[in-house]
Amino acid sequence: MSPRRVLPDAIGSFIIAAMFPAFATMIARVVPLLLVASACLIVARLARDRLARRNEAAGRTVFVAIVAATAALAIFVLIQTSLLMMARIVGRQNAARLDRWYSAYTTMHGRVTPVIAFDWAMALMMQRRWNDARARLMQTGTPSAKGVRYNADSVLLIGETFFYSGDMRRAEQALVVARRTTHPYVRFYLLGRIAAARGDTSRALEFLAMSLQSNGRFFPAFYHRQRLLMTRGEFERARTEMNTTRGEVDTQRNQQWKLLEQALATQAVPPSVEFYVIEV
Amino acid sequence: MSSRFKLRVEDVLTLITFSALLIFARTRASLTLLSLDEGRYWELSFIMFPAALLVFIASARYAFDVRAELNATVLQVTSVLRDWMPFALFLSVYESFRSGVWAVILGPDRDAQLLAIDRWMLGETPSITMQRFISPLLTNMFILAYFLHLVLPGVLAIALYRRDLLLFRRFLLAVFISGVIGSSGYIAVPAVGPGIAYAPLFTVSFESTPADPLLGMMDLARAARDVFPSLHVAVSSIVLWYAARAGRKWLLGMLPLVIANWIATMYLRYHYFIDVIAGWACAALAIALTALLLEIERRITSGAREREAAAAAHPQT
Numbered sequence: 180m181s182p183r184r185v186l187p188d189a190i191g192s193f194i195i196a197a198m199f200p201a202f203a204t205m206i207a208r209v210v211p212l213l214l215v216a217s218a219c220l221i222v223a224r225l226a227r228d229r230l231a232r233r234n235e236a237a238g239r240t241v242f243v244a245i246v247a248a249t250a251a252l253a254i255f256v257l258i259q260t261s262l263l264m265m266a267r268i269v270g271r272q273n274a275a276r277l278d279r280w281y282s283a284y285t286t287m288h289g290r291v292t293p294v295i296a297f298d299w300a301m302a303l304m305m306q307r308r309w310n311d312a313r314a315r316l317m318q319t320g321t322p323s324a325k326g327v328r329y330n331a332d333s334v335l336l337i338g339e340t341f342f343y344s345g346d347m348r349r350a351e352q353a354l355v356v357a358r359r360t361t362h363p364y365v366r367f368y369l370l371g372r373i374a375a376a377r378g379d380t381s382r383a384l385e386f387l388a389m390s391l392q393s394n395g396r397f398f399p400a401f402y403h404r405q406r407l408l409m410t411r412g413e414f415e416r417a418r419t420e421m422n423t424t425r426g427e428v429d430t431q432r433n434q435q436w437k438l439l440e441q442a443l444a445t446q447a448v449p450p451s452v453e454f455y456v457i458e459v
Numbered sequence: 460m461s462s463r464f465k466l467r468v469e470d471v472l473t474l475i476t477f478s479a480l481l482i483f484a485r486t487r488a489s490l491t492l493l494s495l496d497e498g499r500y501w502e503l504s505f506i507m508f509p510a511a512l513l514v515f516i517a518s519a520r521y522a523f524d525v526r527a528e529l530n531a532t533v534l535q536v537t538s539v540l541r542d543w544m545p546f547a548l549f550l551s552v553y554e555s556f557r558s559g560v561w562a563v564i565l566g567p568d569r570d571a572q573l574l575a576i577d578r579w580m581l582g583e584t585p586s587i588t589m590q591r592f593i594s595p596l597l598t599n600m601f602i603l604a605y606f607l608h609l610v611l612p613g614v615l616a617i618a619l620y621r622r623d624l625l626l627f628r629r630f631l632l633a634v635f636i637s638g639v640i641g642s643s644g645y646i647a648v649p650a651v652g653p654g655i656a657y658a659p660l661f662t663v664s665f666e667s668t669p670a671d672p673l674l675g676m677m678d679l680a681r682a683a684r685d686v687f688p689s690l691h692v693a694v695s696s697i698v699l700w701y702a703a704r705a706g707r708k709w710l711l712g713m714l715p716l717v718i719a720n721w722i723a724t725m726y727l728r729y730h731y732f733i734d735v736i737a738g739w740a741c742a743a744l745a746i747a748l749t750a751l752l753l754e755i756e757r758r759i760t761s762g763a764r765e766r767e768a769a770a771a772a773h774p775q776t
Contacts (some may be wrong), residue, residue, distance in 0.1 A: 203609075207504040213511035217518035221532065224522045246522070 201264035208260040212253060219249040259287045263295070271298065274305035293319040300336065304457045313340040331359040335366055343455065347373050364394035365456050372403060380407055399454035402435050409448050418443055465760065468752045469545040469632055472639075476549060503550050505609045506631075509617035510543035542624065546631045550638075569648045570656035573687060573731045585725040585732050586653045590663040592726075598665045601726045604719035608691045611698050611716065619705060629749055630701040634694055636752075637745035641690040644737065649684040654728030661728065689730045692738025693745065695720045700746060 223245035231238030266280035281299045285291060291299070296318035303312035316337050320327035329337075338353030351373050360366050371386030384407055390400035401424060408417040421439060430436050435452055442449035514536050521532035577584035612634055619627040654661065695717040702709040724730040 203504075206508050210504045210507045210511045213508075213515040217511075217515045217536070220515075220518040220522035221536075225529070242522075 200267040200270075204264050204267050205260055208256065208263075212256050216249050216253055219245055219252075223249070255287075259284060259289045262287060263289060266295075266298070271301050271305065274302040277302040278306065291315075291318055293321060297333065301457065304336065304340065304455075307343070307455065309340040309344040313337055316340065331357045332361055335360040335362065338369060339365075339456065342369050342373070343453075347376055364390040364397045364400065366390075367393060368397065368400040368403070368456065371400065375403065375407055380411060383407055398433070398435070399456060402439065402449075402452060402454070405439050406442075406449050406451065409442055414443060414446060467545065467628070468756050469549060469628065469635070472632075472635070473545050473549040503547060505613045506550060506616070507543070507547050509613050509620070510539055510547070513539045513617075513620075542620065542627070546635060549635055566649060568650050568656065568684070569687070570650045570653070573648070573650055573733055574653065574657065576733045577731045581732060584653055586728045586730075587657075587660055589726050590661060593663050593665060595665075597726070601719065601723035604716060605691065605723040605727060605729075607716055608695060608720055611713065612694060615698055615702055615705065615709070615713070618709065619701065622705070625753075626701065626704060629753060630697070632752070633697045633701070633742075633745045633749040636748050637693040637697060637741050638690065640741050640744055641685075641688055641693060641738075644688045644741070645685050648687040650686040650731075651684060652686045652729045653731060686730060687734050688737030688741045689724050689734040690738065690741070691724050691730075692721055692735050693741040696739055696742035697745060700742070 223242050226245060227238040227242035229238070230241055262280055262284040266277050266284065269276045269280060271277060278299065281295065281302070284295075296315045300312045300315035300319070303309075303315060316329075316333050319333045320329045322328075334353050334357040338350045338357060341347075341350035341353060350369065354366050354370050354373070357366055367386045367390035371383045371390060374380075374386055375383035384404060387400045387404035387407070390397055391404065394400075401420075405417045405421060408414070408420070417439075421443070438449045438452070441447075517532055517535045517539070521527040521529070574584055581588075612631075616627060616631055619630050650656065699710070699713055699717045702713040721735060724735060725732065
């Protein structure tokens, strides 16, 4: 594809994908700043006029001081906002940079809202920093009369952080609660993995089947289900399911598919592969 | 001139919505419903930004121009806040209310019925048909058009505010009444849209990976089950209607952006064609209701003025 064709698309994509979230962030923060600055400017003029009746110089000094303080506040808020805007611009696909920008933002005393906390948590999960991600996810809750409430997707992610850091008990507790997640196939997949780790292969197979029922193309669930079937010696069943699924998978480039085929051919158990599922 | 505060239609609507939210929050034992998270706040800010800018300009003029007088500045600032605030309050209360109500009363999704209507009218829902035209350039263009839904009302509002206060009020009132009508539609006909409900029918991706974070951001700005009617179409139709009243240049400037917005709602797989038709109907109803409510307000205020004049002419002894 020629640069003449690629470059406009790339520039357009950057402008739209990066600049508009940053623009929206700026607008949201500039509005209260404008109102506060307006109040300060009016107060500055009133103070100058009142003091100038007795002492012109004092009036000018107070005016300059208030205007300078207002300008300093505006600069502080704009720096904070620009750090947040940079985080919006780099996006989750640059997880390490996103984490640095959010860290800089909190260093400048920026408030971590539930929206920011969720975005930051996703970036930390992409870096496999499960404990840090969980700490951020705990900030995504909203207060209610019955305490802090978390949406089901946040609870699912909290469960994932426990799972990937090896705390199966807490992972299961969180996943059981996340019934209304918008990604049920992830929930069932992790519950299946937990059941398998506990030795309950029948229950594990049920959960993995439910995951595939929710999303027939979710390969992690498919891989581990096939592995479990082969662990139980059910190679024919595994072969049948693989033949059914063959058209859905890029069998040439999917390395895990090749592992399953090799295992089938040699009647061995394929290795346990860890898939890091971060889709919410 | 009477110095009494005159109640306007938008004030009454805000009070009604606020009261309804309070009652609902009380019955749910949750006053935390009266909150607005950042995901909603930036949408509100697009309306408040013009007002905040006008207030800042007036304040800066007063601060740095020795000839500027306090009374005139206060009058200007309070006029701006008085004219814009009811809409901002209404929007913030309304957003809080909507998300709270939905958690309680949404019924089963109606995507199947909406898809059936599209297929009866056109043979296939346009989102699926449009797959053959997908390209990164078109995707970015339609994302931009879809996003402008949040920018165009603010831009037109500030232009109308500077030339005709009544037209400004008509415009914003129509936008918010369309929101109320639209939300009633969401509750009556909940649906998630073709992109989510019928994802397996879409065999072509958008090929525009860098644009995906923006789609995610816009999804945050959209409420759940907000498909029928399309408020993107309703609000942009209202923008077009009042742009025409602002002048030919405004109409010609807005027309391509609005048409692109209409197409974008289907290209981006958010809406069925029937949602677009319902959006047009919602806009027409909102504009008509606005005219009716403002006419009622005019009659009440002119009746009050006549009574005042009569009382002044014939004071009781």
